[in-house]
Amino acid sequence: MRTDVWVVIAGMAIVTYLTRAPLLLMLARRALPPRVRLWLRLVPLAVLPALALPLILVDHGRLALSPGHPPLWGAAIVLVLAGWRVNLLVTVGLGVGVVAALRALA
Amino acid sequence: MPSVFVYGTVFGGLAVQSGLHPLEVWGMSLLVFAGAAQFVAVPMLAAGASPLAIIVTTYVVNLRHYLMAATLAPAFQAFPRPWLALVAHGINDESFAVAVTRRNPPDPWCFVGSVLAVAGAFLAGVSVGTRLGGLVADPARWGLDFAFPAVFLALVAGQLRRRADWLVAGASALVAVAVAFVLPGNWHIVIAGVAVSAAAALLLQAEPA
Secondary structure, three states: OOHHHHHHHHHHHHHHHHHHHHHHHOOOOOOOOHHHHHHHHHHHHHHHHHHHHHHHHEEOOEEOOOOOOHHHHHHHHHHHHHHOOOOHHHHHHHHHHHHHHHHHHO | OHHHHHHHHHHHHHHHHOOOOHHHHHHHHHHOOOHHHHHHHHHHHHOOOOHHHHHHHHHHHOOHHHHHHHHHHHHHOOOOHHHHHHHHHOOOHHHHHHHHHHOOOOOHHHHHHHHHHHHHHHHHHHHHHHHHHOOOOOHHHHOHHHHHHHHHHHHHHOOOOOHHHHHHHHHHHHHHHHHHHHOOOOOHHHHHHHHHHHHHHHHOOOOOO
């Protein structure tokens, strides 16, 4: 048992429940204000690239923008396929495959 | 449901490869039960991010639940509170989409049924994934380290509809990369995500519901 991991999991569980339960239990009758709705819709659109791009572009603390950096090609494939509304898992699988193939060739 | 099962399998496999114990992966899936946030947390845990950063990031990734809970609430007027407290834990993107596209206002039982199906498929997938994940010795060789950013990119690209959406995503990515170089501890995700989305919500014209 790693206590630190379980503390993180418990914290995640609590804050996630706090995003789900209050409005449902209050049986909120009124819709949220339009600007709040807009913000809540935009949050994932901002958070997901904020997660992904540093993982792709930063390699060992440096900006990796050379064509010899396989994740750049993987990211390009994923964006194109997801833009065409290809199934999420197929998209991710092909992106991962491209990165693996480029690493095998290098 | 098959896609939820596979999503769970992929999550379980990657989480075990990132160094989590199968029991931890299963516990997280049951107690947090939010696929995207779990995908976010695993590489942060593996990178040794601060617990507070992981928990705050989880909260921000899950903020969208407020929108779903507010939309579902009127349909659940007849439910006793203790049951609602349980139903709340089941709120997830797939079940929400099923319930609101089938009927307006959404049918509560359709939502509850979908939650049970999604939970069963997700947890079954996670169980299979944690078994499979231990079989791959060198994840980077198979490009599996790229699976995390690939999932995030694919999730966001599927949601970009208006031109403003692209601007928000692009601006947030730039801000995040810049902040990541200045601040340690993975705080760039929350900072860029909240600041850019809030700025956009203030500047853009509010959309009709």
